[in-house]
Amino acid sequence: MDYPKGIKRSTNGNYIRFDNRGMGLESDINITNQYYIDNNIAFIYKKPTPIQVTKVDYKNNSMIIKEGFFKEPSTTDYNGLYDGLYIDFEAKETTSKTSFPLSNIHKHQINHIRNVINHGGIGFLIVRFTHLNKNYILMGKDFIDYIDNNDRKSIPLEFFNSNGYLIEISYMPRLNYLKIIDNIIGGKNG
Amino acid sequence: MDYPKGIKRSTNGNYIRFDNRGMGLESDINITNQYYIDNNIAFIYKKPTPIQVTKVDYKNNSMIIKEGFFKEPSTTDYNGLYDGLYIDFEAKETTSKTSFPLSNIHKHQINHIRNVINHGGIGFLIVRFTHLNKNYILMGKDFIDYIDNNDRKSIPLEFFNSNGYLIEISYMPRLNYLKIIDNIIGGKNG
Numbered sequence: 001m002d003y004p005k006g007i008k009r010s011t012n013g014n015y016i017r018f019d020n021r022g023m024g025l026e027s028d029i030n031i032t033n034q035y036y037i038d039n040n041i042a043f044i045y046k047k048p049t050p051i052q053v054t055k056v057d058y059k060n061n062s063m064i065i066k067e068g069f070f071k072e073p074s075t076t077d078y079n080g081l082y083d084g085l086y087i088d089f090e091a092k093e094t095t096s097k098t099s100f101p102l103s104n105i106h107k108h109q110i111n112h113i114r115n116v117i118n119h120g121g122i123g124f125l126i127v128r129f130t131h132l133n134k135n136y137i138l139m140g141k142d143f144i145d146y147i148d149n150n151d152r153k154s155i156p157l158e159f160f161n162s163n164g165y166l167i168e169i170s171y172m173p174r175l176n177y178l179k180i181i182d183n184i185i186g187g188k189n190g
Numbered sequence: 191m192d193y194p195k196g197i198k199r200s201t202n203g204n205y206i207r208f209d210n211r212g213m214g215l216e217s218d219i220n221i222t223n224q225y226y227i228d229n230n231i232a233f234i235y236k237k238p239t240p241i242q243v244t245k246v247d248y249k250n251n252s253m254i255i256k257e258g259f260f261k262e263p264s265t266t267d268y269n270g271l272y273d274g275l276y277i278d279f280e281a282k283e284t285t286s287k288t289s290f291p292l293s294n295i296h297k298h299q300i301n302h303i304r305n306v307i308n309h310g311g312i313g314f315l316i317v318r319f320t321h322l323n324k325n326y327i328l329m330g331k332d333f334i335d336y337i338d339n340n341d342r343k344s345i346p347l348e349f350f351n352s353n354g355y356l357i358e359i360s361y362m363p364r365l366n367y368l369k370i371i372d373n374i375i376g377g378k379n380g
Binding site: 085 | 194
């Protein structure tokens with residue numbers, strides 16, 4: 001089970017507290033997506049983490065969740081609209097310096113990416129090799145080709161170098177992945 | 191604040207329990223979307239309700255949410271991919287027999303629908319008048335036109351009759367809204 005990022009052990013007691021100050025790939029993508037929204041470029045959002053709520057209580061007419069559980073998402077984390085195109089991707093970090101472990105992507109997420117590319121959407125992965133300080137786009141077609149033709153439990157870095165596309169970190173937008181997508185599909189800015 | 195549907199007061203104590211047995215419009219749409227997925231027609235999902243998790247605990251290596259709050263969604267509830275098209279809609283029920291109260295749709299959701307139609311997506315509302323047993327599609331353009339040209343706090347039923355499209359309830363799929371969308375945009379089945 002993947003839990004959301006940004007969890008911090010509290011100093012007083014057994015509880016764990018969630019820290020909203022973002023870091024890492026997810027935060028970079030969220031900032032980038034907000035830039036796209038603010039500049040009327042694209043409308044791509046992270047889907048909320050699905051939660052099974054089992055108990056709630058009321059306080060001052062507000063509902064407070066008293067018990068709940070994280071559920072596995074049935075799709076990728078990000079989707080939205082860019083210039084008439086349906087955009088859909090999953091973003092993952094790995095600390096490995098040599099390969100991307102496929103255990104990072106659930107079976108139903110792979111299936112979802114397959115459906116997206118079969119039905120005319122733009123599906124891809126954004127993979128960050130944190131220790132190499134490199135961010136790649138791997139298009140859904142190349143990802144599925146790899147899965148279908150390899151028994152390995154990870155995708156080697158060389159596959160990203162040969163088939164993926166590097167995204168440079170910049171000031172604004174932080175991680176301009178749509179520029180890469182434009183180049184790949186020959187879009188208006190490509 | 192809108193809270194998710196399907197909440198039931200528990201018999202033992204102050205807690206409220208969530209009941210997963212769906213009813214109403216949301217359930218009909220979810221069943222319909224599952225039919226579309228199972229038949230390889232479209233990949234449209236309800237976004238999970240966003241929740242701010244503030245406390246968690248561990249039990250047998252699983253994370254349990256001990257405190258959390260429902261947040262306002264920043265977009266519409268449903269989006270996805272159909273035949274290369276970006277599909278995006280909000281679904282609402284009203285018990286009124288004469289009009290649809292605009293308080294049902296948040297300002298940022300209206301703004302989102304505006305963005306969707308301005309950027310080449312297919313944005314709309316599905317509105318159920320429960321006491322009339324009628325389900326309408328109101329296309330984003332007509333909805334926004336109404337908002338921009340009226341000071342009323344609700345959309346009268348006549349506006350739906352003149353500008354909306356009735357969706358018939360059927361056995362499978364339950365609420366075949368994509369058939370209507372096909373007719374409207376002149377798609378492959380239109």
